[in-house]
Amino acid sequence: MATRQTQLLARSLLAPAVGLLFIWMIVPLALTLYFSTLHYSLLDPGSESFVGLENFRYFLTDPAFLASLQNTLVLVGSVLALTILLGIPLALLMDQPVIGRNIVRLMVIAPFFVMPTVSALVWKNLLMHPVSGLFAWLAKLVGLTPIDWFTDAPLFAVILIVAWQWLPFATLILLTALQSLDEEQKEAAEMDGATAVSTFIYITLPHLARPITVVILIETIFLLTVFAEIFVTTGGGPGLQTTNIAFLIYSQALIQFDVGSASAGGLVAVVIANVVAFFLVRIVGRNLEA
Amino acid sequence: MGQITLQDVQKSFGPVHIIKGADLEIADGSFVVFVGPSGCGKTTLLRLIAGLEDVSGGKILIDGKNVVDTPPAKRGLSMVFQSYALYPHMSVRGNIGFGLKMAGLSKDETNRKVEAAAATLNLTPYLDRKPRELSGGQRQRVAIGRAIVREPKAFLFDEPLSNLDAALRVQMRIEVTRLQKQLGTTAVYVTHDQVEAMTMADKIVVLNGGKIEQYGSPLELYERPANLFVAGFIGSPKMNLVTGEPAKQQGATTIGVRPEHLKIERDGGGGWQGTIAVAEHLGSDTFLYVDAGPLGMLTARYIGELSLHAGDHVSLAPDPARIHRFDASGNALRN
Numbered sequence: 001m002a003t004r005q006t007q008l009l010a011r012s013l014l015a016p017a018v019g020l021l022f023i024w025m026i027v028p029l030a031l032t033l034y035f036s037t038l039h040y041s042l043l044d045p046g047s048e049s050f051v052g053l054e055n056f057r058y059f060l061t062d063p064a065f066l067a068s069l070q071n072t073l074v075l076v077g078s079v080l081a082l083t084i085l086l087g088i089p090l091a092l093l094m095d096q097p098v099i100g101r102n103i104v105r106l107m108v109i110a111p112f113f114v115m116p117t118v119s120a121l122v123w124k125n126l127l128m129h130p131v132s133g134l135f136a137w138l139a140k141l142v143g144l145t146p147i148d149w150f151t152d153a154p155l156f157a158v159i160l161i162v163a164w165q166w167l168p169f170a171t172l173i174l175l176t177a178l179q180s181l182d183e184e185q186k187e188a189a190e191m192d193g194a195t196a197v198s199t200f201i202y203i204t205l206p207h208l209a210r211p212i213t214v215v216i217l218i219e220t221i222f223l224l225t226v227f228a229e230i231f232v233t234t235g236g237g238p239g240l241q242t243t244n245i246a247f248l249i250y251s252q253a254l255i256q257f258d259v260g261s262a263s264a265g266g267l268v269a270v271v272i273a274n275v276v277a278f279f280l281v282r283i284v285g286r287n288l289e290a
Numbered sequence: 291m292g293q294i295t296l297q298d299v300q301k302s303f304g305p306v307h308i309i310k311g312a313d314l315e316i317a318d319g320s321f322v323v324f325v326g327p328s329g330c331g332k333t334t335l336l337r338l339i340a341g342l343e344d345v346s347g348g349k350i351l352i353d354g355k356n357v358v359d360t361p362p363a364k365r366g367l368s369m370v371f372q373s374y375a376l377y378p379h380m381s382v383r384g385n386i387g388f389g390l391k392m393a394g395l396s397k398d399e400t401n402r403k404v405e406a407a408a409a410t411l412n413l414t415p416y417l418d419r420k421p422r423e424l425s426g427g428q429r430q431r432v433a434i435g436r437a438i439v440r441e442p443k444a445f446l447f448d449e450p451l452s453n454l455d456a457a458l459r460v461q462m463r464i465e466v467t468r469l470q471k472q473l474g475t476t477a478v479y480v481t482h483d484q485v486e487a488m489t490m491a492d493k494i495v496v497l498n499g500g501k502i503e504q505y506g507s508p509l510e511l512y513e514r515p516a517n518l519f520v521a522g523f524i525g526s527p528k529m530n531l532v533t534g535e536p537a538k539q540q541g542a543t544t545i546g547v548r549p550e551h552l553k554i555e556r557d558g559g560g561g562w563q564g565t566i567a568v569a570e571h572l573g574s575d576t577f578l579y580v581d582a583g584p585l586g587m588l589t590a591r592y593i594g595e596l597s598l599h600a601g602d603h604v605s606l607a608p609d610p611a612r613i614h615r616f617d618a619s620g621n622a623l624r625n
Contacts, residue, residue, distance in 0.1 A: 191362050
């Protein structure tokens with residue numbers, strides 16, 4: 001089929017989509033590159049001037065940068081760990097034949113459909129609020145002092161919210177993988193005298209290696225750019241305690257109105273994302289090879 | 291030792307009665323084949339023996355001990371699955387040795403046994419390969435290796451050859467039979483292929499609709515089928531079943547004659563008259579499908595070549611000593 005004509009046809013049919021995607025990506029990137037070399041303050045429009053790499057030096061030497069880089073990595077790592085460590089047992093439970101299984105599944109998946117802003121608001125005002133929140137009420141019920149989540153453990157609180165949002169995704173991917181595990185393999189293990197625990201360790205977990213990889217890769221992409229949850233709950237604070245790279249860029253651009261520095265930060269974030277992706281693929285990517 | 295006894299074994303899935311009371315005596319060291327059409331309960335019966343399903347009633351005795359409440363691993367049986375069910379991420383060595391590892395054997399002991407089993411099955415060069423790097427026949431042998439390495443009381447085979455191509459199936463059939471004789475271990479083998487059943491079994495269990503129709507040696511089943519179902523199921527091509535006037539003459543409702551017991555004569559013989567619809571010339575055999583008018587379609591088999599063709603008139607004379615007679619409820623009438 002791959003004659004010269006069909007190749008030509010395929011290319012010309014693909015060209016509009018590829019072209020559009022290319023423009024879609026290249027224009028913002030080029031503009032960001034351009035802005036990152038300017039002194040460009042929104043407070044003083046019309047005064048743009050070329051400053052070379054000054055914006056990069058400013059962004060990278062800002063103490064906020066290292067703090068937010070650390071926060072980003074802690075956030076991504078913790079949410080990954082939580083979603084996978086909780087997702088596996090949840091998926092195993094949901095794989096059991098129970099009455100109302102479909103409803104249970106729907107409810108477990110539900111958080112994924114709630115938009116980040118809304119879920120952050122729900123957590124902030126209904127669950128974690130130190131006076132009127134559910135957790136505070138529960139703490140008082142057993143005689144403990146309620147925790148003021150966003151003051152005492154702000155990053156942990158954000159991690160909890162984001163993990164809650166991504167747990168359904170991990171569970172769902174792992175559940176579909178569990179369902180594709182050959183029933184006869186489990187029976188063979190049973191005949192071989194494997195206990196439930198050894199079946200899990202030697203049969204189920206190796207089978208899940210690939211979907212776990214997929215979960216890690218996809219979640220990482222999205223978790224590097226968590227923004228709405230931080231914006232709604234803590235606004236990056238207290239201090240810099242919940243500022244991640246994405247939020248730092250936002251604050252450069254729209255709190256300090258420094259577009260040049262924000263653009264430089266955006267480019268730094270692109271590099272960081274690529275570095276993370278590079279290591280991830282090195283570490284877990286070989287699971288994807290058939 | 292590996293003597294298995296079933297006493298009135300029952301199995302229901304909800305309201306559906308799958309096994310309606312099976313009684314069976316499997317002698318130590320014998321090769322018993324469960325055969326029957328799909329949905330007859332043969333696999334369910336095997337899984338009941340294995341312990342992968344719980345019985346709804348009755349007893350299963352292994353060496354005289356009731357095992358219905360014993361978990362599968364403790365019954366001392368091993369099973370070869372239809373899909374082989376190899377562990378895809380383990381090497382052949384890991385697959386064969388998994389059961390021993392679970393039983394807590396030392397590494398050296400496990401290795402020694404795995405290598406012995408691999409040698410028996412000509413798998414030694416493949417010990418460090420993954421299942422996906424093996425051919426169908428090799429995977430099959432790994433599955434068998436996994437079964438023999440544990441030195442079980444009995445092997446359970448669940449249609450193990452159905453995923454292989456025809457030539458390989460014949461070869462594996464012989465290998466499995468030889469291996470079983472060599473080890474002297476009891477084997478229970480499920481298949482829907484009556485050729486496999488006839489060639490491999492010491493004794494065949496014919497199942498239909500969750501009931502054991504007949505239990506006996508292959509030739510017993512061929513020569514003295516207990517009922518119409520067994521008569522029609524065992525033997526290829528199928529036995530001709532004739533009702534009406536010719537049956538009445540024999541004092542039966544239905545009579546059966548195997549294709550190889552019909553004497554074929556050209557026009558004018560004294561047997562049943564008919565016209566050849568299709569003639570199959572295989573060289574070693576000739577199969578004639580004959581339209582015998584009121585008697586329906588009859589199949590006749592001639593050993594060797596017979597130059598008859600579609601459209602020819604023939605007369606088919608049944609061998610009187612080889613006529614099977616059945617009463618109205620389908621049971622065989624004996625003289």
